[in-house]
Each structure stands twice: as structure tokens, then as C-alpha cells.
Amino acid sequence: MDGFLILENGAVFQGKAFGAPGEKTGEVVFNTSMTGYQEILTDASYCGEIVVMTYPLQGNYGINAEDFEHKQSFVRGFVVHDLCDEPSNWRSQSSLHRFLAERGIVALQGIDTRALTRMLRQKGTMRGLITTSKAPLEEWLQTVRQAPTLSMEEPVPTVTCAAPYQVEGGAGPHIVVIDCGAKGNIIRSLREVGDCHITVVPARTGAETILAYQPDGVLISNGPGDPERVPYVIKTVQELLGKVPLFGICLGHQILALACGARTYKLKFGHRGANHPVQDLETGRVYITSQNHGYAVAEDSLAGLPLRVTMKNLNDDTVEGIRHLQYPAFSVQYHPEASPGPRDNLYLFEQFLTLVGRG
Template sequence: MSNIQQSKQATLLLEDGTIFKGKSFGAQGSAIGEVVFTTGAVGFQETITDPSYCGQIITQTFPLTGNYGINSEDCESAKSYAAGYIAREWCSEPSNFRSEQTIDAFLKEQGIIGICDIDTRSLTIHLRENGTMNGMITTDIITDKSALLHKLKAYKLTDTVETVSVKQNTLYHAEKSCKGTVALYDFGCKQSIINGITAQGYDVVAMPYHTPLTGAMRLNPNGIVLAGGPGSPDDYKDMIDNIKPLLKGDLPVMGVGLGHQLLACAAGGKVTKMKHGHRGGNQPVIDIRLNKTFVTAQNHSYTVECASLSENVCEVFCHNINDKTCEGILYKNAPAFSIQFHPEAFTGTGDTHYYLNEFVNMMNARGIK
């Protein structure tokens, strides 16, 4: 008898009243979150441990998850901040020499409630047509649907960056002879971004998201990174004001994900919430400068409005091929740029490492302090 057949029943309830019946895996109980879908065929461990999924219930569109197991080396953060996990089927006998445990065991260890044996294709189509919405996974019997729907409609993601950001300055040493220091604002940074910088000879100091710019400058950094994270930039207006001076300075700056949006807002731009966002490892992005298309990994619900950006301050140099949304901004009055996608992700070719290298080259060009 399969693990699915032996599992306890679980239910996914969406805020519009739609119900999916399935089986429980991972932890048991009830969890509320924003239901989103990710299209990656691999990278499930990195997805579950990506801090930018904080408070979200992740739907894996690929029909099988966990087939190569979980290991202790590939996590993007010390713990998972996801609210829940949805899969069509999970593998109880992973096949990989690096595997240390099943995805089911990992979810139980992290306290993440999962549901499987549901039609994830149908769920994905529903979210695409109706937009991202709140939902609940529960292993309890639903007795008062109307009360739960009221609760789901009222639910709002809050304090996400506060939850995932480091609480104090944290130093990561360069892997080889140290050239200098990068001050990194941690809005929910993935570990692989830090690893990508330390591999090229720079110490990284991850700072709490609310660190004053004067505090970052006391580190005498060679460059500043505004990295990753969940939520909306509109929730962090103090941070927007904090980083505005970077757009008129001479210090290399790279914004990623939420950092990209915050930097755009600091330049006077606006963001809007997307219908269902971009998530997964197959988002096509064209770099106009290079006339080259990259397959990128992303996770975001908001996008920068290109029309809101002043041509005197910046220019959009990357956009999404599917919907033409803004994916990269180059700033004209400072050595600064930002991208919406993950620069360190291996999506098949590793080509997006170009942008991480570009930031490092900007620092190298300024010389070692």
C-alpha cells in the first residue's frame, strides 16, 4: 500500500470557496497562507527554504516532488518560512547519493503542513485565471466553512521581512584571499547569493533589514547588495528613504528581488501587484543591452511599473518576454543596477551568473580599499 493510501485526509480551502480534497503529508494541523504556484521541475528543496516564500502555500506544478531527497547542504536558509506545501505526488524512496531524508520527513521536521493527491493542474489553472488568493490546508474536519472563508478573506501577510531578516550583523568570510567587504541588506536573502559573492573573494556582512545607511557605511564596504525577500516594498517606506543616497553615490550597488523594487521606489518608481506573479525556474528574460535571453528563476508578486521611471534617472534594460514586465534597471547617476530574478540560480546554463559577476567587476574596478 502506498504512502498516499495510508495518509490521513487533508483539505485545501481557497478564499473563493473552492475545495480540493487530498491526503496529508508533512506536518498535520491547519495552516493559512497565500496560495501560489511554482513551475520548477527541480529545486524543490531550494524553493521550500527560500525566505521569499515566507507565509505562502507553495503549489508544485511538476507532478512528482522529492524524488532526489533532501540534504543538509542545499538549503537557502536555516529553516523554512513557507506556510504550507502542495504536491500531486511525493517520492517516499528518493534516489540520490546526497539524499539524507525524504521531503515528507523534512516537512514534518520544519512543521510545514502539506497536502498531496490533488489535481495540481486544475489548481494551477484556477490560480492563473482568478489570481493568487489566500487559502488553508487542514487535516481537521471543516464544520463551519463560512467562518473559515471570512477568516481567509481577512488574512494578510504581515511582518514578512522582519521574520526572515537576520537579527544582527552576520559575517561570511571570503573563500579565498579577501579583496574587501560587501554590506548586504537582508530582506530575505538566499544563501546561494552570499556564496556567489564570497566565492569571488569578498567578505559579506549580512545586516538586519532596518540598518541605517550610516551603519552600513561604517563597515567601509566595497559595495552594497539589497537582497531578496517577501512582501511589498510599500510596507517598507522607511527603508526606501534610507537607501535613496545610494542612487547619487559612487559605491557599487546591486538590488535583487524585493531589493530591486525598493531601489526603483527610491528612484521615484511605483510597483503594482501582479495577478499571479512569477515563480519557478523557467521565466524568460531578455537583456536589451546584450540582445540575449536568459532563462531565470524568480519568486515575486509585485512588479515595477516601467512608465513610472524617469529616463533622467534610470533605464529598463531587462524585461520579461511573456508579459513585458520590468526585470532589470540600470541607474544613471551611480554605479548601480537591479534585477528582479535570482542572479545566482542555475537554470540550465548558469548564465545569469553574469549579473553577479558584473557587480563583482564593478567593485574590482574601484580597487581594494
């Protein structure tokens, strides 16, 4: 079956469809990771997006039950150059095609992903339509251009948990995770590094309710979309500052900055991949990081605020980390829990546990 990806600038890419038949609109983004398609597809931060993989071969090691970051997939579509129909790996339990088909996700193979990625880098992120149906170009373009941009949507309510829940076990400090789309490996990392007792709460949970759990620390998770679209989380973080140690990851980093009076902005095409170099300004050390975000903290908005920039992206000099100068609170833009990507930054969980006094 033929399939098509139509961008809002009128560009059309034709390929062979796999996964599920259908039609979806979304923000078209690219990821430069060489591995980790399962983790990417189950990362709730991709809610509302059509993901293009720049590494040509996908599906070669299949799908397994252990590497999910979320029980669901929230991507709107998936685009690759070559699909491996016969995965080979001792952990493989299913194929990429079957995984996508079971979840109703439209995917395309045989696309010139180099040309598509170059267009997104030059023109910036665009809305797109991925479809297995044929229609006149004018009809496709009307559908794409009438679709809301991701900055107009509110994806966090779609991906957050419906009710608070406890993670079984853990004799260490009690950490409350504000779930804006939290990756499973954040929970696993807290357990691995500090044997933490963890309570996960929905994104709309207020500060009073969180403090009633008597946490030793609060982690603001990653998640999708524009951080300004979650004012309720920003308000919660404002009320938690100074009352409990805070650690923000990705969207949580942007939320902490906004809670302190800073500003965020949308990047031209975002950072999505597992090889982004970030320098720790306090030690001078450079780390290779896993990233997935379309927004960043505006450094010029930090002037006069009680925040210090702790990390910078060496590709484009954007802010990758901040620390509060008065309260025990810090955040990073990248994913220290990786998945996919390097595990060089697990030490940040240790720093967080040191802040809570149990590290």
C-alpha cells in the same frame, strides 16, 4: 489522514496530508520548476505563502544538508500531486515528508494541481487555508476571508538576520549585504565569483551604519512581501545612492526602483519558476532565468527618472532590470544566483564587482 485546501473564492481541494498536522492560512501561489523543492522551501521569499508545485512528482531525490537557502523554512504550506515516499539519490539524507514534519509545515498530496494552477492563473493569487481538520465550509471560508493578505503583512522582519555577521574568509572586495531574506546562494556566488569579504546586516540597518563598515559595494537582497512595506530599507538605499555601488536582486530590485521615485504593483499571479525568458535590451541576448516574486516595477512610472530599463520579461513584457543613469547602481528582478534554476546569469555578479573596481 485527509487534508484540505480551501480558497477564498469557495473552492475546496481534498488530498492526503503529509508533513505535519495542523492548520495555516497564506497566499496560495504556484511554482513551475521541475526540480529544486528543497531550495524553494528554504527560500525566505516564500514567507507567508502556500506553495503549489506544478511539476507532478516531488520528493524523489530527498533532502540534503548542502542545498538549504536558509536555515529555516517560512512557507505556510506545500501542495503537490505525487509524493515520493522512498527518495533515491546519493546525496539524500532525509525525506521531504520528514523535512516538513520536523518544521511543522502542513502539506497535501493527491491534489489536482493542474486544475488548481489554472484557477490561480484565471482568478489571480488568493488567500487559502491548508488544514488537516474537518469543519463546515462556512467556518473554513470565514477563517480564510478574515486572514490578512500578504500585502497587509510585514514578513521581512521575520526573515532578516537578528544581528550583523561576517562570512568567514574572502580576500576580495568587501560587500555589505542588506538581508531582507537573502538566499544562501547569493553569498556563495559572491564568494565564487569574486572571493568577496562579506558582511550581512539586518534589514533595518541605516545607511550611516553601513557606510561605517567601509564597504566597496552594497547588495540589496531578495525577500518576501510588498516592497512598499519596507520604507526603512527604501530610505537606506536613497541615502546610499551615489556613495557606494549598489546591486539589487528581486525585492532589492523593487526597492532600488522605489528609492529612485518609481512605483511598484502586484502581479495577477506572479512569476515563480526556473524557466522564465528574459531579454537583455543592451545586447539582445535572451536568458532563461529563475524567478520568485509577486510584485513588479511599473514601467510607466520610470518616465523622467534617472533610470533605464535594461531587461524585459518575454512572457509578459514586465520590467526585469534597471540601471541608474548617474550613479553606479543596477538591479534585476530575477535570481542570477538561481538555486533552483540555470546559472546563465552569474555574470551579473562580475558586472557588480567591476562597478566596485575589483572585478
